[in-house]
Amino acid sequence: MTAKDSGNGWRLFQGDGRVREVEFPEAPPWRQFGVAPAGGGRRRQRPYLIEPAEADVVSAALLLRRPLLVTGQPGTGKSSLAHAIAHELHLGRVLHWPINSRTTLQDGLYHYDAIGRLREANLRRDRADGHGPLAEEPDIGSYVRLGPLGTALVPVARPRVLLIDELDKGDIDLPNDLLTIFEEGEFEIPELARLSREQDRVRVVTADPEGRAATERGWVRCAEFPVVVITSNGERDFPPAFLRRCVRLDLPEPDEERLRAIVRAHLGDGAGTDTDAVEGLDELVRAFLSRRASGELATDQLLNAVFLRRGGVGLDADGLLDAVLHRLGGTV
Template structure:
């Protein structure tokens, strides 16, 4: 591995990355393999790609995958409708098919002429064959344009970041080609560091109360969607903008938490919290006690 070039990604001022995450990013860049990121929603998988691009001073190209996305969409499309219209109305040079070839995100990353960050976001939303259909292109960093019989090849391999929320199992052949990392949810110490990045003047008392309530909510059993980091930051932003005060004491009641809807986004979870709050104290306790 002596010939590998390690970029020293160490996070940015706006992204607090654990040492394990820093290391795996640098390994993926050095090996020139896609970095597959998993983790519960709100752990910063998508945001990480933006900050890798910032730290390495690279352009980022986004490919937001949907249930209808096909691998070919990322390569190029041939605009036959525009060519037909041009042929009918005499606009444009219809003989040059290249004018009607439009690159997708993967195609633009290959054709950019410089190294870029390519984010393939939520790859598991697409059909199960979608990752397999990209194996050749991600291995060879080139693809064939059938209409012009030309090959588009990357001069420099892009830094490929792939995110997944584990909605579907990914094929083994695709996994073998990736460097994998599961982003653990931040513990309280790391969460405080993240909050300080976004709210450097936040008081110690508010920081402590907000973290206690937030982590207490996450520990309540039965929640379908536990509050995420982004929701905690939104909640703190609302608290600061409104001037609302968090309840005093070690064991706040559910009703005393202001703007709970910024943290809890599902009616089912609101009902779960209400049921949990009305249970006996020995049943309510889950890790740290939250409800009175």
């Protein structure tokens, strides 16, 4: 038997084994996925606050056409900065390249599906041997897919934004491998360069949904150097030659005033002010700052706590507050 929700407020899950039909309240603004932003992308743009001096560093990287290397503690908005730049400058969907210990330069440039093309060619021959209609020769461009970095180098009138996320997690040689690409703004696809002169222009698949781009004799050359935002959590140092080619920005942890401004930007003008409708906001901010001083905390953890308090959730230092404001660097 299914019971109706008995009006227990925020407690959607009771833990008593009874089946209920509950009405889910509206999700936090930063966890709403149903509305796609204009120009493509997966989520609507969230507010992003940055000091003028930090914004000037971003502008310097844009003017110099140099990668922006962004460092800072987790939760300071390193990755979100790329989305803020794309949104404010109307540069379309951000190309996201997450880095791990197995990532290679090839992963970011392109992938050639030789097995898929061979399978399609065999099917074509089988149909012809069965006296069926001779299928058209498989288009090699359909089996070449550009990665995020390769797509960012496709020649377009306005530069794309490329987020290279957590480069310090990658192989030690990856930063050096990127140097030539950053300096030359081009790369070759050997599988296409070997084709006959009759196939000097091949349209390949890009990292954009249903996107295609033309290559010339197997080369991809940018017309405008992309806006490259590289994030690092400082897990290791980068080679001097790589650092010399980047503009560096270190995002500080937000102070109390900035935290209130961030809460206000995400949750509306009724939050984060002295006349705040959120009961106990001062307590939450103090608890956040105290815990952040002794360990890693991210700003979105404070937003989670404020959102729950707005919804009537009874956060306290010994209960849900521990679940929401847990240290990121501690053991689980």
